[in-house]
Amino acid sequence: MITKRLIACFDIIGDRVTKAVKFQDNIDVGPAEDLASVMYDEQIDELIFYDITASAEKRRINIEVVKKVAARMFIPFTVGGGIKNLEDMHEALKAGAEKISIDSMAVRNPGIIKEGALAFGSQCIVLSTQVKRTQKSLKIPSGYEVYIDGARLATGMDAIEWIKRGQDLGAGEICINSIDNDGTLSGYDIELMQMAGEAVSVPLIASGGAGKPEHLKELFSKTAAQAAIISSMLYSPRMERNYKVAEIKEYLMKENIHVRPIRV
């Protein structure tokens, strides 16, 4: 049976990985290609790479860094940030990415999801979305609202409705980041992921809040999420201690969560 995936997520500025709390105060972690090597050697299952300033700076994704990172590892690799059209997607795929993540751009132009899925297949298109708890209302019945532009701009859109629409348009995977929990190390937003799991049938990635292995157990045992983003736990300099991929997996296996075993 398919295993639950642990995904390292790189927030890239220039050619370096950074770490933020609630999308602010990014501090430097190290060069992207070096950290990619470390993560690959530790046997992380997958890597996501966001060029976090590309959109705001209205430039295309930094393809040279994508290439350097891709050359260091032989695991699935998703790239996002500053992707505006099919040409940008093709560039990133040629540079060694398997999947393209679209976020703010998909909200502005939902048609890009469909175009991407038709051109490269649904499996290639990851809809990422930043969501924040809010008052339940007619317009936002789930109580979760979609934010864009680095979680700065509220859209008035219901998060659950949005991911359903994303799936209908052809997204092959959906990554949901809880703005409330991001960087807090207090655990994933379980209620959010439960709602999302009931709403869509494509694979789901949970993001935001992981601080210890127990949080992953809670996510995988209580929700339909198939994958989890862990970044602070692995390399945030703000953590009292970082975890090795192997010790997280050992813990999960002991707790009967099916993960890819570490290969000796």
Next chain:
Amino acid sequence: MIGIIDYKAGNGPSVLSAVAHLGYKAELVNTPERVLQMTHIIMPGVGSAGATMESLKELGLIDAIKTAVLENKVPFLGVCVGMQILFDHSEEDDADCLGFLPGQVVKFDREKVRVPQMGWNKVTFSENMGYKAEDDYFYFVNSYYVVPEDKSHIWGTAEYGGLFTAAVCKGNIYGTQFHIEKSAKAGLSLLNGFLSLKGGRL
């Protein structure tokens, strides 16, 4: 020389990077002339069966691939959609495929499992087939899977709402549904086995 078929929307560069990492010389090929000069051919796969077949037709590669694989017996490895198109027909896009192996390509049942299948799954290989392959975890991204008519062509199986064919082999023809180039050490090791086979041409 090892040739990696370079077609629109394929992930040839990723496969090339894995082959180069193993210390082999390889090149991306997209002309019939070059295809016929290769010692080994790898057909990468991303996207849909219909689009892949269209792309091969546009490049005029189908006859060259047939000659290389069926007549010259060059070792051939199809990856993901590159393996699916080895069969007669795919439900995806209702596409007629190469027909090197008898069988159909069908979709996973959305009622039973999340589609696409995305992630690392354990593959169990049968003995006495192809070269030595060890059971391990490999990375899959697929909504469709192959159903070979001749069960002796099944090389590896995995489970996703039931057993499905994860790898096939018949003589010089190999196929993996998983992304061998993205399956870390397990994938590299299996790829190395294929590349070590005696090549069909120099």
